[in-house]
Amino acid sequence: MHTTALRLQWRHRFGVVHCRSYPAMQVGYFLRRLTGVKTIFDMRGLWVDDRVEGQLWPQELWLYRRLYRHYKRLEQRLLEGTDAVVVLTERVVPELRRLAPRMQAPVTVIPCCADFDHFSAVTTAHKRTTRAEIGIHKDALVIAYLGSLGTVYLLDEMFRLFETIARRREDAHLLLITQDWSDRHEARLAASSLTDLRHRIHVRSAHRDEVPRVLGTADIMLSFRRATYSQMACSPTKLAEAFALGIPAISNAGVGDIDALTRILDAGMVIDLHDPAAFERVAANLDSLLAKGGGRLRHRAQKHLGLERARHAYRRLYAQLEAMP
Structure with a gap:
């Protein structure tokens, strides 16, 4: 070379x-x-x-x-x-x-920025159609994760948060948009306390052209990563893409600039995964979290995270x- x-x-x-x-x-x-x-x-x-x-x-x-x-x-x-x-x-x-x-x-x-033309707002009609294709009711609360399931991502913690919310809300569904799902992940889920909620957990693979439509069915995005030394330099593209669609996010503290960016954009919640009461607080404050989404979030985010x-x-x-x- x-x-x-x-x-x-x-x-x-x-x-x-x-x-x-x-x-x-x-x-x-x-x-x-x-x-x-x-x-x-x-x-x-x-x-x-x-x-x-x-x-x-x-x-x-x-x-x-x-x-x-x-x-x-x-x-x-x-x-x-x-x-x-x-x-x-x-x-x-x-x-x-x-x-x-x-x-x-x-x-x-x-x-890491997003193409706001590609990740444009999804209409209500398209959202309902895609939800029906996946098997999710049009009025459900949809919590999504997008991307890889590698070792840096905290899948078990995301499952635990979803379980906390799902025990409170019968309309809550988890949508995992990933190409990494395998029998190993299915076995992990079967061995967890989520077996009775399996029908509310949906796994979909999506190519880039399909991601805005599939992710656009979500009301909330999850982004949990290991907050290690190297992660101070990390900027998850998936958050920029979610914000472009007007979807607020729940992230864990200590990763890159996510804490500051979430505060500046009023784009969701950042939680301490070491706090045993954190998940319950999220579940109790879902309405205020959902209110942060929509066109205003997209507009605020474009200045900071647009191409x-x-x-x-x-x-x-x-x-x-x-x-x-």
């Missing part, structure tokens, strides 16, 4: 090389040192720690401990050897300055780098 990138650089004389994540930035760092080309380190997250926390680099093994130390040193060099850094959250910016004390590059925060924000931010960054000597 380094040889190909160097060949392309000599041929086209790029002014700026935009590197998404750490492996690409290793090539950018090589080009910058060799040719002087300006680079953008678009981090996307704390990649090294993501791999450790996700058990891709298990630290009980000597090889992966060594790999972790090597890449943490490399992380510092990459941050201190670039012309601009892009991250997804405000919360991670002070941490980058701690990790790379000699970093001179400006840091731009661009969260235009990302486009303008990247254009400004490119212009700044091109103006540099």
